Amino acid sequence: MFRFLLNKLAMIVPTFIGVTIAAFAFIRLLPGDPILLLAGERGVTPERRAELEQIMGFDRPLWEQYFSFLGDLMHADLGVSIVTRTPVLEEFLARFPATIELSFIAIIFAVALGLPAGIIAAVRRGSIFDHTVMGVSLTGYSMPIFWWGLLLIILFSGTLGWTPVSGRISFMFFFEPVTGFMLIDSWLSDQAGAFKSAVMHLILPSIVLGTIPLAVIARQTRSSMLEVLSEDYVRTARAKGLPPWRVVGIHALRNALITVITVIGLQVGVLLAGAILTETIFAWPGIGKWMIDSIFRRDYPAVQGGLLLIASIVMIVNLLVDLTYGLVNPSIRHER
Amino acid sequence: MKARFLVATAAALLAGNVQAKTLVFCSEGSPEGFTPALYTAGTTFDASSRQIFNKLVEFEIGTTKIIPGLAESWTVSQDGLEYTFNLRKGVKFHSIDGFTPSRDFNADDVLFSFNRQFKKDHPYHMVSGGAYEYFNGMSMPDLLKSLTKINNHTVRFSLNRPEAPMIANLAMDFASIHSAEYANKMAAAGTLDKFDQNPVGTGPFKMIAYQKDAFIRYKAHPEYFRGKAAIDDLVFAITPDASVRYQKMKANECQVMPYPNPADIAAMKNDSDINLMSQEGLNVGYLAYNTKVAPFDNAKVRKALNQAINKQAIIDAVFQGAGKIAKNPIPPTIWSYNEATVDDDYNPAAAKTALKAEGVNGLKMKVWAMPVQRPYNPNARRMAELIQADFGKVGVDVEIVSYEWGEYLKRSKDTDRDGAVLLGWTGDNGDPDNFLAVLLGCDGVGGSNRAQWCHKPFEDLIQKAKVVSDPAARTDLYKRAQIEFKKEAPWATIAHSVVFKPVRKEVTGFKIDPFGGHSFYGVDIK
Numbered sequence A: 001m002f003r004f005l006l007n008k009l010a011m012i013v014p015t016f017i018g019v020t021i022a023a024f025a026f027i028r029l030l031p032g033d034p035i036l037l038l039a040g041e042r043g044v045t046p047e048r049r050a051e052l053e054q055i056m057g058f059d060r061p062l063w064e065q066y067f068s069f070l071g072d073l074m075h076a077d078l079g080v081s082i083v084t085r086t087p088v089l090e091e092f093l094a095r096f097p098a099t100i101e102l103s104f105i106a107i108i109f110a111v112a113l114g115l116p117a118g119i120i121a122a123v124r125r126g127s128i129f130d131h132t133v134m135g136v137s138l139t140g141y142s143m144p145i146f147w148w149g150l151l152l153i154i155l156f157s158g159t160l161g162w163t164p165v166s167g168r169i170s171f172m173f174f175f176e177p178v179t180g181f182m183l184i185d186s187w188l189s190d191q192a193g194a195f196k197s198a199v200m201h202l203i204l205p206s207i208v209l210g211t212i213p214l215a216v217i218a219r220q221t222r223s224s225m226l227e228v229l230s231e232d233y234v235r236t237a238r239a240k241g242l243p244p245w246r247v248v249g250i251h252a253l254r255n256a257l258i259t260v261i262t263v264i265g266l267q268v269g270v271l272l273a274g275a276i277l278t279e280t281i282f283a284w285p286g287i288g289k290w291m292i293d294s295i296f297r298r299d300y301p302a303v304q305g306g307l308l309l310i311a312s313i314v315m316i317v318n319l320l321v322d323l324t325y326g327l328v329n330p331s332i333r334h335e336r
Numbered sequence B: 001m002k003a004r005f006l007v008a009t010a011a012a013l014l015a016g017n018v019q020a021k022t023l024v025f026c027s028e029g030s031p032e033g034f035t036p037a038l039y040t041a042g043t044t045f046d047a048s049s050r051q052i053f054n055k056l057v058e059f060e061i062g063t064t065k066i067i068p069g070l071a072e073s074w075t076v077s078q079d080g081l082e083y084t085f086n087l088r089k090g091v092k093f094h095s096i097d098g099f100t101p102s103r104d105f106n107a108d109d110v111l112f113s114f115n116r117q118f119k120k121d122h123p124y125h126m127v128s129g130g131a132y133e134y135f136n137g138m139s140m141p142d143l144l145k146s147l148t149k150i151n152n153h154t155v156r157f158s159l160n161r162p163e164a165p166m167i168a169n170l171a172m173d174f175a176s177i178h179s180a181e182y183a184n185k186m187a188a189a190g191t192l193d194k195f196d197q198n199p200v201g202t203g204p205f206k207m208i209a210y211q212k213d214a215f216i217r218y219k220a221h222p223e224y225f226r227g228k229a230a231i232d233d234l235v236f237a238i239t240p241d242a243s244v245r246y247q248k249m250k251a252n253e254c255q256v257m258p259y260p261n262p263a264d265i266a267a268m269k270n271d272s273d274i275n276l277m278s279q280e281g282l283n284v285g286y287l288a289y290n291t292k293v294a295p296f297d298n299a300k301v302r303k304a305l306n307q308a309i310n311k312q313a314i315i316d317a318v319f320q321g322a323g324k325i326a327k328n329p330i331p332p333t334i335w336s337y338n339e340a341t342v343d344d345d346y347n348p349a350a351a352k353t354a355l356k357a358e359g360v361n362g363l364k365m366k367v368w369a370m371p372v373q374r375p376y377n378p379n380a381r382r383m384a385e386l387i388q389a390d391f392g393k394v395g396v397d398v399e400i401v402s403y404e405w406g407e408y409l410k411r412s413k414d415t416d417r418d419g420a421v422l423l424g425w426t427g428d429n430g431d432p433d434n435f436l437a438v439l440l441g442c443d444g445v446g447g448s449n450r451a452q453w454c455h456k457p458f459e460d461l462i463q464k465a466k467v468v469s470d471p472a473a474r475t476d477l478y479k480r481a482q483i484e485f486k487k488e489a490p491w492a493t494i495a496h497s498v499v500f501k502p503v504r505k506e507v508t509g510f511k512i513d514p515f516g517g518h519s520f521y522g523v524d525i526k
Helices: A002-029 A034-041 A044-055 A062-074 A086-125 A127-142 A145-159 A182-189 A192-229 A232-239 A242-282 A285-297 A300-328 A330-334 B002-017 B042-047 B107-118 B133-137 B167-170 B181-190 B242-250 B263-271 B299-308 B311-317 B347-357 B380-393 B405-411 B433-442 B456-467 B471-490
Strands: B022-027 B057-059 B065-069 B071-077 B081-087 B144-151 B153-159 B205-211 B216-221 B231-237 B274-280 B283-288 B323-325 B362-370 B397-401 B420-426 B491-504
Touching: A002 A182, A002 A300, A034 A044, A034 A062, A034 B405, A034 B420, A062 A192, A062 B420, A086 A127, A086 A182, A086 A192, A086 A242, A086 A285, A086 A300, A086 B347, A127 A192, A145 A192, A145 B242, A182 A192, A182 B347, A192 A330, A232 B057, A242 A285, A285 A300, A330 B405, B081 B107, B107 B144, B107 B181, B133 B283, B242 B263, B242 B491, B263 B491, B299 B347, B299 B471, B299 B491, B311 B347, B311 B380, B311 B491, B347 B380, B347 B397, B362 B380, B380 B397, B380 B420, B420 B433, B433 B456, B456 B471
Parallel strands: B022 B231, B362 B397, B362 B420
Antiparallel strands: B057 B065, B071 B081, B081 B153, B144 B153, B205 B216, B216 B231, B274 B491, B283 B420, B283 B491, B323 B491
């Protein structure tokens, strides 16, 4: 297990260096000049431009800027946003809990519905339920998030008035954030109704963000289960007279789960990408909206820092997924 | 003892009955920060200067009229080089966590606020990035000679040259007045950056909490010098999507919202809960020819092309009715707007004849379309397509080009630029100089003067208006300048946008700001 972990960790180092180069280069390869964008129609004189370039460090050669970025990274310094003039790490951490909270609830929603739906669809292959699950998941997968979000808001918030329109909590409640996670903070606040308000605010964005992963998980679970259910050992288990729930729930699912876990791991990246739109619609103060704004403003430090942090999170999640394989199927641990 | 208990109970009951009035504004984005001088976005000014701070002179809310702010009165020397301000007494700064002011506002605060931007060796100059784009953009470093404290309640600004728009400049957001005492306290504690994060001003609201991309909370300043605001609590609910803002308005989760979707306007007009206010914006959208390149160096050719443009069709298709045809280079909300100017009539046949008369046959040209949405041009691509079709009807073959926004701004400044460029301008200070000199003055050639137009009779008029302090004389000069502009037609003036502001019916006293901002002093909820 230790060697397995070590191998995985060793692979992370070159990936991380690659990500720093990509994050640094990506935003600079895009056409557009942050100083001109800041100045807008008003423009900027050549002298003032030179002054600003010096203040922002853009007057140095690119390689020097890159190594300075790497050097600062060693001290957990991701630079200062050229738009807000505040440290990038501070900007990121201020928003990150909101994204994590939303993504976590969205993935729970997706797994809680997608996994059983996929299993039942596989077991009852060809039934109406199977066709419904496949049809609905295909629709869910192809649904534009923006349209879906607005539709739910208009129906549940506008027409029925069941859920709040947007935000994380009603403005009736106000307390200092302790963890940054609204569910926890509202619970700790002891303000009557605050927790309920936080839960209500999470419902629609979680559904919207979780829709695509839900569709993918349901379809993947179904196809993995179908594959496993046709294996000889499953037939043997059935022939031995084991109850159907045991055959499906223990023998088949355990093997089918490996593919499903891979898909869930990959969905973390999808969730972070989907969060950009969901956060915009629901005015959710997470990193998605912040990243897209930073890209549009060519805020080099914010984009390169944000990308690096997001990529690191995806890498960590994938490492955890790899470790989970080992737990589900011990034979994977011994691979050399 | 019993009596004291009864009094306490009555007081508690009364307190319970008197509910704090809260107004929620669905703002469109997060502010860049809270020190207005450091930033340029209207979103930032809404969150900072328009609620938290005051200026020496201010725009009366809802107008471009200048009224006394922290300065009670001012005098201008005969030569226009010295401005002396008499400061208001008894003005209190906000108390926030970690700072309680020990003194009232005085001349030191004025000197601090301007010297921070003006003097490169000022201890706060480089704090939070040290970029003062409005201060620089309004040429204040060249204009200002010195600032002098005459006494605790008198300050003098000495200029290097006369500048009639100086007072209007001082009403702009970058001229917000900060507490020097607070700055010194932060400097002594070694926490200079906190000064910009936790603002202290004299304005009608003090900021009490901010969560990035989520909300900003304010409380009414109880000792505000114009009297406490009618609402007790002000919340900015940051809601980037315009359709969602409208849904929040409908659900009464917020009471005022900016920038509605054009597609929602019709529904808002019919919504019995919403009062849809509207006003012409302080902007102009235009098509600037390059007057240095033939055949656009010929005013008759430019006039002919202007006659080929069907502006009403543009208003209908691009602005979806939320715009007004522009005939002058300044919007009608600015003083000195010349009503008497006659616009080029839409007449393709006359345009065709005029082009032929000037020997222009088979002309091929480029029209530049901005890649971004701006208040003065919500869809430049569509506008360019309409102009392309209009010019096609008079035998001019148009190719539409576009670049990334930064590149667009840069390349469109080139004096040898190929083609006419779609662009526009939103006013900063309500002074005609801010449009006419910046966009059409000889100094702007190769810069913000996209028509590369330097026309002596026009230049003489606007330069004279810069140094004359008599408003009537300035008005006359600017009116004549507009006629000169129209005669020479360096631009096709296209449109001024109409700003819509949906406000819930319960809200009273809200006024549309011609500068596009949102101020909540004087606003109440029924």
